[in-house]
Amino acid sequence: MTSASGSGKKKNPYYQGPASDHFDGLRFFNPGGVGPGSPLDLLKWQFAGGRVRWPNPVISAFPSAKPDRHVFGDQMRVTMVGHASMLVQIAGLNMLTDPVWSERVSPFRSIGPKRVVPPGIRFEDLPPIDLVLVSHNHYDHLDLVTLASLQARQRPKIVTPLGNDTIIRRAVPDAEIVVVDWGDRIAVNGGVTIDVEPCHHWSARGMGDRRMALWAAFVLTTPAGRIYHVGDTGFHDGINYEAVRQKHGGFRLAILPFGAYEPRWFMKGQHQNPVEAVKGMKLCNAAYVAGHHFATFQLTDEGIDEPVHALDAALKAEGVEPDRFRPLRAGEVFDVPVV
Template identity: 75%
Template structure:
């Protein structure tokens, strides 16, 4: 946590290969673009129109209380929010039940598809993973509701614990740096791994909290959760595959990628997501970051169309990379 004298309101700690004493960064990577480039993008006239409401083809799911044995089940809530049930553990990734991915209730990207699980139908939640602090991934209103209803263990990257603690003072929170590992229970652990992204909650705190991917190791296989990332020449995917061997499941973003000149360093496109899957030795993918909040220029159906083409071109069976819609349940085959 940051001290009173720090220039960083969220975190203070030693300089490292991805922290300069005030801000985090992607080693050898692409820094987020500045205000002029943001304006160039916002006024480029290329933003496709989404419908205000897009019903999912799946009804809201009503999950079982637990999944045990060799089972691994993923239920899509929306965007990067998923319920992962494995080894008797119920895990939520980047949970957002709010109507907007925004600091405001009256402005900002609005949800076009209802959550795939009604909040009231959630089973008991044990663990919540928060990959970084952008509003489409760290939603304090949802975290407050989860604390009140489930008192889960929140796990996040450095600095985001301060943001969560301010909103949920009685929460149990663990913060992790890249390369860190923590034990959750017998046979279950979490590693924090690099992702190529950035962070901000406002105009003056850019990159002052860390972003991360998480690896969940269980007796039923390893799960690689990536909330947001640029492809970064596949460096982080290769490293994850070399370190962890093989993943039964990866939770990977493949939407919100246009225009490429602006999004290249922060959001991978479908072709890159499929390449990343292969570099990291992933058996199955639950795809996310599409058809919930319009954050970028592409049409709502463009990511799924482009994903199908990328899978064909790279010779990957379509059933191995599932673009999950709200309410869809994916029972991941054993490997």
């Protein structure tokens, strides 16, 4: 690959640092993995005509949630906002994952994937937010408008992988950002620590910045148990799931994507399907899963309910009780059982 060093060479606009086992000096990569499809692959997919039309709008079965200010003790509560955005409350800590309240996940205001169901928590009903995890820079995970609104509201700490801080500071110049690499560990108030772990994905905000900011998963160790949060990932033969179990032992809760996976020839390297998500649950030794990345923005070909039907079949095939892997709908509240 092209090196970032030397006069006249292309340079990374987000991050400048030494090469590593997942950074070549210009771009980040998945060790032993695969890169994203080419622009020609993207065109082939877009013109294949296999997309199932979603209904729009959609009415969630759950009313808009009005979360408590905090939860304490052995409580662990997850409230679904939509897609990969969740409010996680534990040990007096209020955390948002990949918060997106915008109507579209796109660089444009009037085109691009549009929200089909309102956010499961109205923005004004959020409790005080202490921590925000941003897993990578795709528009369905890094929403600058939402981050700026959170900053204006109360200045939460933002934890995000290398390079994403540069993007965030363009909209939120005074944000408190903790920039992390795979393998890092940081301390959070309330006896909570965060370990930064690999996942198999990629990044881009436009056509010329592919893989120039890092992507990551997070492990939270808290007084009430461990949480493994994955914003986006391909299954990657289960390698990262095996590694995280060996390092951390197991989890009270895993937050795992299981949607946006068709067609497989194009999506396999970046989005796991329900069968793979259930295998991942078992490989990482998670007692419960909050499932996400479905039924909010249509990013791929499958119908709006297909991920849930496929998940039901996968759970039966693997002998996993359905209440252990919860596909969360907007507004749904999941009080994770104590294990």
